[in-house]
Amino acid sequence: xxxxxxxxxxxxxxxxxxxxxxxxxxxxxxxxxxxxxxxxxxxxxxxxxxxxxxxxxxxxxxxxxxxxxxxxxxxxxxxxxxxxxxxxxxxxxxxxxxxxxxxxxxxxxxxxxxxxxxxxxxxxxxxxxxxxxxxxxxxxxxxxxxxxxxxxxxxxxxxxxxxxxxxxxxxxxxxxxxxxxxxxxxxxxxxxxxxxxxxxxxxxxxxxxxxxxxxxxxxxxxxxxxxxxxxxxxxxxxxxxxxxxxxxxxxxxxxxxxxxxxxxxxxxxxxxxxxxxxxxxxxxxxxxxxxxxxxxxxxxxxxxxxxxxxxxxxxxxxxxxxxxxxxxxxxxxxxxxxxxxxxxxxxxxxxxxxxxxxxxxxxxxxxxxxxxxxxxxxxxxxxxxxxxxxxxxxxxxxxxxxxxxxxxxxxxxxxxxxxxxxxxxxxxxxxxxxxxxxxxxxxxxxxxxxxxxxxxxxxx
Numbered sequence: 001x002x003x004x005x006x007x008x009x010x011x012x013x014x015x016x017x018x019x020x021x022x023x024x025x026x027x028x029x030x031x032x033x034x035x036x037x038x039x040x041x042x043x044x045x046x047x048x049x050x051x052x053x054x055x056x057x058x059x060x061x062x063x064x065x066x067x068x069x070x071x072x073x074x075x076x077x078x079x080x081x082x083x084x085x086x087x088x089x090x091x092x093x094x095x096x097x098x099x100x101x102x103x104x105x106x107x108x109x110x111x112x113x114x115x116x117x118x119x120x121x122x123x124x125x126x127x128x129x130x131x132x133x134x135x136x137x138x139x140x141x142x143x144x145x146x147x148x149x150x151x152x153x154x155x156x157x158x159x160x161x162x163x164x165x166x167x168x169x170x171x172x173x174x175x176x177x178x179x180x181x182x183x184x185x186x187x188x189x190x191x192x193x194x195x196x197x198x199x200x201x202x203x204x205x206x207x208x209x210x211x212x213x214x215x216x217x218x219x220x221x222x223x224x225x226x227x228x229x230x231x232x233x234x235x236x237x238x239x240x241x242x243x244x245x246x247x248x249x250x251x252x253x254x255x256x257x258x259x260x261x262x263x264x265x266x267x268x269x270x271x272x273x274x275x276x277x278x279x280x281x282x283x284x285x286x287x288x289x290x291x292x293x294x295x296x297x298x299x300x301x302x303x304x305x306x307x308x309x310x311x312x313x314x315x316x317x318x319x320x321x322x323x324x325x326x327x328x329x330x331x332x333x334x335x336x337x338x339x340x341x342x343x344x345x346x347x348x349x350x351x352x353x354x355x356x357x358x359x360x361x362x363x364x365x366x367x368x369x370x371x372x373x374x375x376x377x378x379x380x381x382x383x384x385x386x387x388x389x390x391x392x393x394x395x396x397x398x399x400x401x402x403x404x405x406x407x408x409x410x411x412x413x414x415x416x417x418x419x420x421x422x423x424x425x426x427x428x429x430x431x432x433x434x435x436x437x438x439x440x441x442x443x444x445x446x447x448x449x450x451x452x453x454x455x456x457x458x459x460x
Contacts, residue, residue: 006213007236008201009376009441013141014231015224024139025148027197028132029155030190031095035128036159037166038098038121038183042067044167048176055111061398066115068273070122072391078127079384082134083244083377088199090380091131092191098124099187105180126391129156130384133367138200138376142439146315146368153363154308160359164301202440206244206376237441244377249385257373258382260427264324264365265390267424271331271358271417273394300351307359314360320369320436321428327364328421330357335414372435372443 042064049055055063074094082090101120108114133149140148163179170178201220204213224230249258314323334354341347374382404412435443 006201006205006210006217007233008205008213008217009237009439010233010235011217011221012139012201013439014233015141015220016227016231017141017144018224018227020220020223021139021148024197025136025151025155027190027194028091028136029152031091031187031194032128032132032152032156033159033162034183034186034190035095035098035125035132036156037163038102038180038187039067039125040160040163041167041179041183044164044171045176045179048167048171049111057402059111059115061402063111063115063118064273064398065395066119067122067125068269068391068394068397070119071126072122072388072395074123074126075130075384075387075391077123077384078130079381079387081127082131082380082384083203086199087131087135087138087203087380088197090127091135091197092194094124094127094131095187095191095194096124097121098128099184099191101184102180102187103184106177106184108177126387129366130380130387132156134371134379134383135200137368137371137440138202138379142437142443143316145372146320146364146436147312149368150308150312150315150363153311153359153367154305156367157304157308157359157362160304160355161301200376202376235439246381249374249378249382254374254378254382256431257433258385260431260433261370261373261382261386262389263420263424263427264370265386266393267328267417267420268358268362268366269390269394270397270420271361273397300348300355303352303355304359306352306356307361308363310356310360311363315364315368316437318436319434320364320372321432321434323364324361324369324428325425327357327361328425331361332418332421335418336411338414369435372438372440373433376440 046055046060046063049063050057050060074097078090078094081093098121101117101124105114105117105121108117133152136152137145137149166182167176167179170182198216198220199212201213201217204210204216221230248254311323318326331354334350334357338347338350338354341350370386371379371383400416401413404416408415433443
């Protein structure tokens with residue numbers, strides 16, 4: 001039934017940016033940074049395990065695939081938990097899982113045990129990014145949302161630089177096991193700090209918990225009003241509370257969004273994990289030492305931070321669609337140039353530009369575009385399903401990468417990535433949905449009611 005009162009989205013959207021928003025970004029970003037670090041430590045760790053005989057290319061592929069199989073399940077599970085029990089419940093659960101598993105990985109006696117623990121880590125790692133971007137976008141006004149999502153992207157993308165820099169300093173002197181120890185200790189510390197994280201008022205309203213949403217909104221507004229009178233609320237939106245069946249994501253109204261979001265995740269995952277994460281191993285196979293490989297990779301990895309900074313500059317100036325298409329074209333172009341670079345300077349420069357372009361797509365597509373496509377009551381499940389599609393592609397990517405690299409060299413790997421990017425461009429042009437600068441309630445319309453099924457979430 002229709003109801004009056006909370007109007008959470010409109011009230012949040014008219015607030016000036018203040019200390020509350022920075023606290024939310026800090027708490028979300030801290031966990032997401034450690035999540036990214038834990039994912040990206042695989043590159044240097046696999047190279048070190050390969051060099052000291054703890055593993056080989058085949059077992060490294062199994063280790064990598066176990067990560068993404070866990071992330072595949074974790075993304076879907078986090079989407080369900082986040083829409084059913086709340087954003088806060090979901091991100092605290094996943095942080096605890098990958099923190100404990102990372103600590104246990106320090107003591108793995110062989111690659112088989114480490115692979116099993118990496119699967120458990122993956123359950124938590126796959127959940128974090130599903131919850132992080134979706135939760136942040138529910139707090140930030142639409143005029144600033146692109147920039148703030150890009151700030152989150154800057155934090156997350158810095159995980160690559162953090163992992164490669166720490167690996168460069170730690171692995172040659174203390175060994176690869178310390179990479180997992182750092183991730184585990186950090187995750188548990190952030191888990192304690194995140195107990196202060198508020199629930200999303202938009203989600204509370206969407207499940208009929210109006211009293212809690214109203215109390216939280218009043219607290220947020222009281223803090224914001226200390227800086228001066230608040231702007232008036234410009235719209236009234238109190239959607240009915242009813243059923244939110246999973247089937248709606250595959251029905252009329254949302255199917256195109258679900259498919260495009262899924263293809264975005266597939267393209268991002270294959271770009272990052274088909275190239276970036278394998279750079280140390282590629283360079284070692286081309287004759288570099290472990291120190292040289294990690295050194296070149298560290299220099300190029302500054303492109304992950306640069307990509308988020310580019311996203312920060314363009315996110316609220318260009319359309320989401322235009323920015324994503326431009327990033328896809330840049331990745332494909334630079335990807336075909338990269339194998340022809342042979343000097344240290346050209347390898348580093350073109351590699352830096354390629355990684356920058358990849359992380360522009362990560363920032364705009366993964367963190368902003370996908371969560372904005374879905375209504376509040378479907379946001380985390382829609383994002384989770386897209387994440388599952390990306391992780392499913394990533395499970396097979398290590399085997400494809402090894403096969404293509406052995407047969408065709410780096411050109412074969414980059415050719416695969418470019419083909420996926422071309423499909424994504426076609427999907428974006430076919431969907432023709434722009435989400436940037438619009439209220440979430442307008443950018444992601446409610447799906448038509450569908451019959452209930454066993455996966456439906458009852459609201460209220």
